[in-house]
Amino acid sequence: MNNKTRRQFLKTSAVAAAGTFLIPSFLKAFSGQEMLQEGEKILVVLQLSGGNDGLNTCIPFGDDAYYRLRPNLGLRASEILKADHYLGFHPSMDGIHKLFKDGEATVIQNVGYPNPDRSHFRSMDIWHAGSSASDYWQTGWLGRYLDASCADNGSASRAIELGGGLSLALKGNECKGLAMDDPKRLYQAVQEPFNRALVDHHSDHPQVSYLYKTLAETTASAEYIFEKAGIVNTRTEFPGNPLSQSFGKVAAMIRAGLPTRVYYLELPGFDTHVNQKGQQQRLLGMFSEAMGAFAAEMKSQGRWKDVTVMAFSEFGRRVGENASGGTDHGTANVLFLFGGALKKPGFHGNHPNLTDLDEGDLKYQTDFREIYADLLTHWLGVDHEPILGQKFKCPGWV
Amino acid sequence: MQPLPETQHIQQINHVFLRGGFGIPLSEMEKTYVLTVPEAVKQLFSQSSDYEPLHLIRFKSGQQRKGKKMDREERKEFRQDQREQLQQLNVQWLRQLSQSKMQLREKITLFWHGHFACRVDNPAAAQHLNNVVRQYGMGSFENLLLEVSKSPAMLIFLNNRQNRKAHPNENFARELLELFTLGRGNYSENDVKEAARAFTGWNFDEEGQFELRERQHDHGNKTFLGKSGDLGGEDIIKIVLEKKQCARFLAGKLYAFFVSPQADAEKIGQIATWLYDSGYKIGETVSRVFNSEWFYRPEIMGAKIKSPIELLAGTFRLLDLDTELDCKPLLRIQRGLGQVLFQPPNVAGWPGDHAWIDSSTLLIRLKLAGILMGLEFPEMRMKGEPEDDFDRWQKNLADKLDLKYNWARALKPLPASLEAQWQWLAPRVLQQGSQQSRFVLDFLGQVTGEEQQKRLIWRLLSLPEWQVC
Numbered sequence: 080m081n082n083k084t085r086r087q088f089l090k091t092s093a094v095a096a097a098g099t100f101l102i103p104s105f106l107k108a109f110s111g112q113e114m115l116q117e118g119e120k121i122l123v124v125l126q127l128s129g130g131n132d133g134l135n136t137c138i139p140f141g142d143d144a145y146y147r148l149r150p151n152l153g154l155r156a157s158e159i160l161k162a163d164h165y166l167g168f169h170p171s172m173d174g175i176h177k178l179f180k181d182g183e184a185t186v187i188q189n190v191g192y193p194n195p196d197r198s199h200f201r202s203m204d205i206w207h208a209g210s211s212a213s214d215y216w217q218t219g220w221l222g223r224y225l226d227a228s229c230a231d232n233g234s235a236s237r238a239i240e241l242g243g244g245l246s247l248a249l250k251g252n253e254c255k256g257l258a259m260d261d262p263k264r265l266y267q268a269v270q271e272p273f274n275r276a277l278v279d280h281h282s283d284h285p286q287v288s289y290l291y292k293t294l295a296e297t298t299a300s301a302e303y304i305f306e307k308a309g310i311v312n313t314r315t316e317f318p319g320n321p322l323s324q325s326f327g328k329v330a331a332m333i334r335a336g337l338p339t340r341v342y343y344l345e346l347p348g349f350d351t352h353v354n355q356k357g358q359q360q361r362l363l364g365m366f367s368e369a370m371g372a373f374a375a376e377m378k379s380q381g382r383w384k385d386v387t388v389m390a391f392s393e394f395g396r397r398v399g400e401n402a403s404g405g406t407d408h409g410t411a412n413v414l415f416l417f418g419g420a421l422k423k424p425g426f427h428g429n430h431p432n433l434t435d436l437d438e439g440d441l442k443y444q445t446d447f448r449e450i451y452a453d454l455l456t457h458w459l460g461v462d463h464e465p466i467l468g469q470k471f472k473c474p475g476w477v
Numbered sequence: 478m479q480p481l482p483e484t485q486h487i488q489q490i491n492h493v494f495l496r497g498g499f500g501i502p503l504s505e506m507e508k509t510y511v512l513t514v515p516e517a518v519k520q521l522f523s524q525s526s527d528y529e530p531l532h533l534i535r536f537k538s539g540q541q542r543k544g545k546k547m548d549r550e551e552r553k554e555f556r557q558d559q560r561e562q563l564q565q566l567n568v569q570w571l572r573q574l575s576q577s578k579m580q581l582r583e584k585i586t587l588f589w590h591g592h593f594a595c596r597v598d599n600p601a602a603a604q605h606l607n608n609v610v611r612q613y614g615m616g617s618f619e620n621l622l623l624e625v626s627k628s629p630a631m632l633i634f635l636n637n638r639q640n641r642k643a644h645p646n647e648n649f650a651r652e653l654l655e656l657f658t659l660g661r662g663n664y665s666e667n668d669v670k671e672a673a674r675a676f677t678g679w680n681f682d683e684e685g686q687f688e689l690r691e692r693q694h695d696h697g698n699k700t701f702l703g704k705s706g707d708l709g710g711e712d713i714i715k716i717v718l719e720k721k722q723c724a725r726f727l728a729g730k731l732y733a734f735f736v737s738p739q740a741d742a743e744k745i746g747q748i749a750t751w752l753y754d755s756g757y758k759i760g761e762t763v764s765r766v767f768n769s770e771w772f773y774r775p776e777i778m779g780a781k782i783k784s785p786i787e788l789l790a791g792t793f794r795l796l797d798l799d800t801e802l803d804c805k806p807l808l809r810i811q812r813g814l815g816q817v818l819f820q821p822p823n824v825a826g827w828p829g830d831h832a833w834i835d836s837s838t839l840l841i842r843l844k845l846a847g848i849l850m851g852l853e854f855p856e857m858r859m860k861g862e863p864e865d866d867f868d869r870w871q872k873n874l875a876d877k878l879d880l881k882y883n884w885a886r887a888l889k890p891l892p893a894s895l896e897a898q899w900q901w902l903a904p905r906v907l908q909q910g911s912q913q914s915r916f917v918l919d920f921l922g923q924v925t926g927e928e929q930q931k932r933l934i935w936r937l938l939s940l941p942e943w944q945v946c
Contacts, residue, residue, distance in 0.1 A: 200596065200820075200822070200823070201823055204822060204823050213651070215656070215823050215824065215825035217825070217828035217832060242858075242860070243813070243837070243857070243858040243859050243860045243861060243862045244813060244815070244835075244837045244838065244859060244860025244861070245835040245836065245837055245838070245860075247822070250832065250835065255835045255836070256835075257836045258835060258836055258837040258860075259836070259837070259857070260857050260858040260867075264856070264857055264858075264867070265857060267856065268840055268856035268857050269840075271856070272920070273920050273936070273939065274840075274843070276916060276919075276920065277843070277940070277941065280913065280916075282909070282910050282913070282941070282942070284779060284909045284910060284945070285780075286779065286780060286781070286782055286909075286945045287779070287909050287910060287941050287942055287944075287945055289831065289834070290782075290834065290839065290941035290944055290945075291941055293834055293835075293836070293839050294839060294840075294843070294941065296836075297836040297839065297840065300836070353549075402549075403549055
């Protein structure tokens, strides 16, 4: 933002209206120096909710046990998009297959954690908190990243979740990300006259003041984001499905130079106990299509080297298929990293061992917190130990 | 004693019923403010001497066995049935929270609902645990804890049915010590192992009745927190309660829920002593809190951010809700606000205080009164809502909600002129900052009479000041 537009912005925005108590953090967050510059790193997290079946995503077609345990759900070797002589991708994952071949995907197998929990809620809770299975943390790993990196610095726009609400992952003790469905809708909501009147008020009471302050911050962020990136303005055309549209909004915000280091998106529907085939094909197709379009757009912006996308699911599914054409809740799973600056693209981890199982489930090999540690340390540039509560070895993937 | 200035008295009486319940209905305010604070506290407690269970669902005999024999279609139907029953249970309780005469009992039930946070698919088990904490929640903590530990919901949720002599499952024993009684750092890993052995074989039968399965129970010698013998589950609970740390741990949670999220070591120590010395009598301890001078200090009144359930129940109660509740839209609203009854995020319960607030929940909270009064639509999609057409979704939610209030009762005490109505309502409805709320009069639109009164209430409830209690 040049000085003139910045002054205009401040004059008309909630920052000015809310009075001086807010200005330091916002001036900093929204000043020209704080715009993300080329070279500054961005993390996009994609949550595949419901427990994606990793074995039919990244498929060990070279393992006879796969076909033995999956007589109906097993995908024929001829339709699989082969990555090597043993592993390949689901036929609907054309876009991701291409990224893989171009060295822009890291595929980590057998990711999980000790004493896995097979409940969606609890396992997702563990992934969001970044805790062990025996801990109940009430903040999320990216929220604590915000706490550690920008406590007095307009945190809300530092991490944005595209969706109906804010996930635990983005809630810190002091700082929280900003949740929105769509920049325009959020903007319209805060522009409503009564809301605008509220932004002019404040309170001496600590709790009430906290609410007014959060409202003013939300309003200011909403105005700023809409002004900068309200209309999706990308060079690539994004497909019409909701996930691709969300990636399009992220691409527009990156292009606008928002000071946002973390974006969070979700693709739900992976809980395929029944009739998995069609459902998973549709979802993986969306995932792959969105990734392809997003990578293409980032390349055309010259930012692909500054972006890492991590796609995870709360657990994988049982190795053996069930009697309803689906699979039940399992444990270890495949995790994806995408980006233009991956240090070690390709497959990592052993091939899943389909015969040495823990109660019918795969045994994990890589703790997901090692991947978090890697992203925090080497990508977002912060010390992961205080955020994750212990030191992990960083595999050096990013 | 000098009579208190009126607004301060109103604030203190509100405080009693906001913390010990879900606030005072507009229609009952005048007769309630006649009470002194000690009289109000006394009334709060005397009205909760009885208890009224939720009674929607019956434990079906043979259900467990039948479950295993069902085919795919039957199972699907069965699951759907269970989900719907849980939804009905949710709104039935929400209604009871807002309408029961036994306000304190319901409030304490909500406290234990978060303390013994449990998430099960079986609606009969969920209802049973809820009734257990309602029945025992104001009595002795020992009885409460024992009944909770024996409840099907807890036995299912923390895997104690899989806790057998040959393969102990430590889940329940660990959470018992970490989250229900002592808190981290006050026991060893070995204590967890030994406690787990003591609870082996704790299970329930097809009628949902607790049973000790002797063949799965470990009768060997155990050492727990320094005591040895053939300890059973009851012994573990007794030994835990002998530790004053247990009283301190509970006192901290009671303080955060009933007094303030800002911990005060001295007050918490005082509550712990009351609790311990009374033999863990919960109602008696809460009563001493409500009768303490410090409970009415200005920094305590309004110090709490209402939980979503407190907001919903409080709005319904204030306005004399007078309608059957449709489950689905109310569940969606609870999800959007981050608190669904019977669905805590994990066994640690809802974190509360600032954790309720983020950009999206705050915007919904400020619109909530308007949505519940049928005057506004939500302006943003809420968490967990499907990605269908936004306009359709918005309208659909409002149509289904369709709440009715007894306006004749609720508006009856209001004075004649608009200015007087604001002066009457603001200090009664807002625990904080009522004087600064005058600007809402500019946002009533071109309406008169009853419609204007409703809008005045709507705007007052749309202020951040309404979010605290």
